[in-house]
Amino acid sequence: MSSRRPPIAGRYTAEELALAARNRGMPLEALRHELTPAGLHYLLVHFDIPVVDVNTWTLQINGRVEKPLTLGLQEITRLPAKTLRVTMECAGNGRAQVSPRYPSVPWLEEGVSTADWTGVPLSALLERTALKKTVKEIVFHGADRGFDAGVEHDFARSLALEHALREEVLLAYEMNGTPLPPQHGAPLRLVVPRWYGMASVKWLRSIEAIDRPFEGLQQARSYHFRRHPGEKGEPCTLMRVNSLLAPPGIPDFYTRKRVVEAGTVEIVGRAWSGAAPIARVEFGLSGVWHEAQLDGAAPFCWQGWRARWQARPGEYELSCRAIDHAGNRQPLEPPWDLSGFGNNGVQRIAVTVRA
Amino acid sequence: MSSRRPPIAGRYTAEELALAARNRGMPLEALRHELTPAGLHYLLVHFDIPVVDVNTWTLQINGRVEKPLTLGLQEITRLPAKTLRVTMECAGNGRAQVSPRYPSVPWLEEGVSTADWTGVPLSALLERTALKKTVKEIVFHGADRGFDAGVEHDFARSLALEHALREEVLLAYEMNGTPLPPQHGAPLRLVVPRWYGMASVKWLRSIEAIDRPFEGLQQARSYHFRRHPGEKGEPCTLMRVNSLLAPPGIPDFYTRKRVVEAGTVEIVGRAWSGAAPIARVEFGLSGVWHEAQLDGAAPFCWQGWRARWQARPGEYELSCRAIDHAGNRQPLEPPWDLSGFGNNGVQRIAVTVRA
Helix, strand or coil: CCCCCCCCCCCCCCHHHHHHHHCCCHHHHHHHCCCCCCCCCCCCCCCCCCCCCCCCCCCCEEEEEEEEEEEEEEHHHCCCCCCEEEECCCCCCCCCHCCEECCCCCCCCCCCEEEEEEEEHHHHHHHCCCCCCCCCCCEEEEEEEEEEEEEEEEEEEEEEHHHHHHCEEEEEEECCCCEEEEEHCCEEEECCCCCHHCCCCCCCEEEEEEEECCCCHHHHHCCCCCCCCCCEEECCCCCEEEECCCCCEEECCCCCCCCEEEEEEEEEEEEEEECCCCCEEEEECCEEECEEEEEECCCCCCCCEEEEEEEEEEEEEEEEEECCCCCCEEECCCCCCCCCCCCCCCCEEEEEEEE | CCCCCCCCCCCEHHHHHHHHHHHCCCCCHHHCCCCCCCCCCCCCCCCCCCCCCCCCCEEEEEEEECCEECCCCCCCHHCCEEEEEEEEEECCCHHHCCCCCCCCCCCCCCCCCEEEEEEEEHHHHHHHHHHHCCCCCEEEEEEEEEECCCCCEEEEEEHHHHHHCCCCCEEEECCCEEEECCCCCCCCECCCCCCHHCCCCCCEEEEECCCCCCCCHHHHHHCCCCCCCCCCCCEEEECCCCCCCCHHHHHEECCCCCEEEEEEEEEEEEEEEECCCEEEEEEEEEEEEEEEEEECCCCCCEEEEEEEEEEEEEEEEEHHHEEECCCCECCCCCCCCCCCCCCCCCEEEEEEEEC
């Protein structure tokens, strides 16, 4: 197998469709909920959902540590826990809107959701292992195994030590107050708030402290922003500023085009950014931008917003764009990336208002 | 809008992709579980998931009845309940494998799942309304509204009275022991075991007894088997005999092609039929059929089966086919249908066995 697949333009392949059918997006009407209802959270599984027997499962923490650890799930759940409400987005969200596009999961815009994750801060466990002074990165090894770009591997990613030690990085065993379901990483997964989803490794088997950069495929080759083939590129890390609105009115089954009754329409949506809190959201009505009203904010969770629209009969294009406190603003068009990563171009929804 | 959309061949359209991203299939590795894990059950939502306030929600039972009823959820959950384990399949499952295909949800083969549904037998409530003697059908009106084939409507379907009164037809308010999630019809849905999923109307608002055939779009026009345009066709009712196997080994991320280690491989799968219990399942190895071993059976639930394969290095095509006690057998190729309904052609999985 070649290491990169040739790009695709136009209609979608059978392989892309099979990935879309397996890897589910969040239906956009679920944007009405701050906490995505259980079972509607987006899902990306690189290989198969592994079969893990929780009774025999253990987590190994090893590598450049003075005191390697082997822990069962009960030992982990007995430790002081915290719960964080975290918005997670797939780095490839929006890929299907870029042309030509990289052959992978063809997310349109629905690869984002929010859940309550309960678990143990990673830093608490790393402390108990007494990391050696030479440690540079922490590697997270999952139980899901397969091939990508011709390389057989278990899914694995690393974090630089300073990121791994941040207090919001969790080893989570509950999602929305119930044990992790199999597809979300049971019995234990990493949750890295503010980062794209690939950092939050599922089905953890071991955590390894290393004194050099991790060279695994999913770290060193995949998940890089690249404009041209052959570039080394920049790693995907924090989620770019982005926003979506819940399409108003009622849809046509096949085209998903919307019909709205004339009158006052409350538009609601969510905005998020890994770099900084959301500063402003604008609601776009056929190219004219209006300031939206922000709801209350929480640190790792998307920011609700709303706008009132006096809808009069006609054809409209609705959109939204967010600006964060670091000054990042969504572009009007999808930014070019060879693998379709980080597409935060504004959403566009065609609406007919009828009398 | 025209009443039928023109057929498509070849690669998939943006509309088909958007429907695949919203309407999630069950990843085939979940076939290892008799009860599909929560959140992995397949999902087909014609319009949007409606917002229903359970505090003000009521169910109306009216039409040709002596005693119309209005019930809140608490009144319904206080009635004697039963729980059934039910396999449900979308009538359009397999549509994406038919060529040319009807523009709709492009299921490959993953539009099938099993859940435990808890609720009140419909017959118990209908009895309390004292149906008039002239009643022929019971209509189920959902809260989900939109357009299909140019017609604006709430999703609604009917059952002939004799089907509606069957003891296994439930008004369900729990799925897998917890309240229905929004996407599966909260707060109350119909569950019609042995039928394709369109019969199990979600987000019920009212139940209407009528003395004539129901002429709603989803009953009288959609969900019919038709070989040629303009035919009246035969309504989709009971699920056709069908079976799937859980792909063994590990996948390639993009192509989903499988690699298996040489040696003894246990193949597991499920088979189901609305008409009768499963009599036999055959496991196909590159066109040679072997009798599979059946697990224990339950009335409305798919039938587990297993086969042992002494896998030697090489390239193989795995498949399976089921035969029910009514003598129905899966065809080797997808049966032709204009709308891609009822495709029970055998599944085919390409596998490389390595030494």
